[in-house]
Amino acid sequence: MKYKILVINDPKELMFGIAPNPVKTRRGLEIGGGQVYAELNFTLPVMSINNSTLAQVYTHYREIAEGALEHALHMNSKGIVLEFETLLEMTKTPSIGVEIVKIMNGVCENYYQKHGLSSEIRLTPNDLREFERPARQRSSQHLEPMMELFEQGMIAGGDLLSIESTGGKEVSDEALMMCDVKGMVFALAVLGVRDMHFLWEKIVGLANKHGKIAAGDSACGFANTAMVLAEKKYIPKIFATIVRVISVVRSIVAMEEGAIGPDKDCGYEGPFLKAITGIPISMEGKTAACAHLSPLGNIASACADLWSNESVQNIKLLSGMAPTAYLEQLEYDARLMNAALHAGKVHSHILQQLLVASDIYTDPQALILSPENVIRISGELVKGDSYVANAKNGALAALDIIEEALLSGKMKLPELETGYLPILRDDLNSIPDNESEFIAMMLPLLDETKFTLAEYGL
């Protein structure tokens, strides 16, 4: 791993709105440059996407963008990001995705020219390679439309580029359900890391060619799947916590390849990435309840530079359209954080402490997101010589932190959960630091019909 030391060593420096390496955008946002902006995520209501509905689809996105920007203006917003997380048809047929970017960029430009309101579009195509099993990560024909949407979409005005890539998911899907931590390390730190190198080299290349911003990748398909399963009490929260930490070594590869942030909102590994690399990050928490429940509503914002929701359908609520309503909530949260930042370090720390204190001991997944714990775990995530060793060390540090919180009586977990602590620790300790040894150990244990090593360059 390229990173050997942390850019942020002091938990006090891990603060919302402030990143050591802020990102400036075309229409004047300075993400991580001293204030928090809202990042709105939205989606279509129940409908099909086909030739006969395309006009309706475009109208939805135009109305979402106009509704959000008009309200942002009304609320005196300092700027917002619109996240366009495409639906499959929009990546499969890139011209649809590009058209939507064009429409929304037109709206953004209009508000910028007329009212000086800054906004940008984050473009998040789908990883279509998931449609093939075993996945053909490198030779898949699906790569073509994905890359075309990235390139044509950025030319059309999508300035921040992200994806929720899925390399290793064919192994992690089963490992998650079996609470198989070795399988998760293999999926994320061996397969995921390799696929991230492959994919992000391309994305960064395109971004540099067109002067756009390679932002970052979220381990959504791994760690958020774990979080949602834990929320449903299907797998232990402790396991989901460990998966989150392991996912850092996979998501950081985007930065190693040249991505500069803001990392994507649903990647709750963001705080670790910020501590290690200094990039700004987007986070979502209580505001994502429209799409999925979570145990870290407040603490997720402790060091966010963009504050986001999750896909909210464009449906009418009593107040107005749902995306506009969510923009308002995000904007109020951002205002509060910005007021604290303007009042000075003492105030921003008090606000941060409250955000942390209100969640920290309610769930191990919240626990690891406190700035102190993020820095402590991040230190372990960079000290080894391989991604595998780093994943293992980070996960062990998280287990230590969970055990300390239990021992001190500050956090309580049922026996059904704590029973997994020794199992996970033993499993992690059985992982060799050396990657080749680890691969040799895992191959006989895995169903090799499910993935193709060559597609990961192995």
Added chain:
Amino acid sequence: MEDLLVKLLEAVEFGKVDKKSPYPPQLRDMDGAHELTISAIEAGIKPQIILEEALIPAMSKVGKKFAECKIFVPQMLMSARAMGASMFQLKPFFASGAIKTKGTFIIGTVKGDLHDIGKNLVSMMVEGGGWSIVDLGVDVGSDKFVEALKNNPGAVVGLSALLTTTMVNMGEIVSTIRVHAPETKILIGGAPVTAEFCQNIGADFYAPDPQKAVEYMNLLAS
């Protein structure tokens, strides 16, 4: 004889696949579902009895514990594997017609959608409830459902969708099935799906979770 069934029930309930399996620790070195099923067949216990008095009650206990949040999915999966080991031994008796399941359940995630965790859980629980499963996987269009119904006449169908833009495909699948096999019972589920939607598209039952699906299917079978 009774004793063997009790032991098999316990092996499946706690997920003991075979003797060499280290899981669960409390049953280490004891016979698992594999050995106990062989012994039960050798002891002359009717396969139908093995199914109805050991396997199905074991999985129903597992399902109940899961519904009450007393176990996690991995434990349930281990039980499913243990049941699988037992079913493998019973396979010849299914083929000869000596035992019958409650029926066949064809399940799939609809066209355009790849979310399959929920679908897999439903299929596992329904199987544990004593049904044969035909899992069509993800991204499944109406043609595949119709074909599977041709191969398994009278089967119950389950559709899963997690996206607001793919749940609409359920409507098309239901209508196509109604043309080819109008009597088919169709269950639907997935995060954005509702009972109202179920009614609108003419499906038969909406279940928010696997337990409700199993309860409904047991009513169908009874």
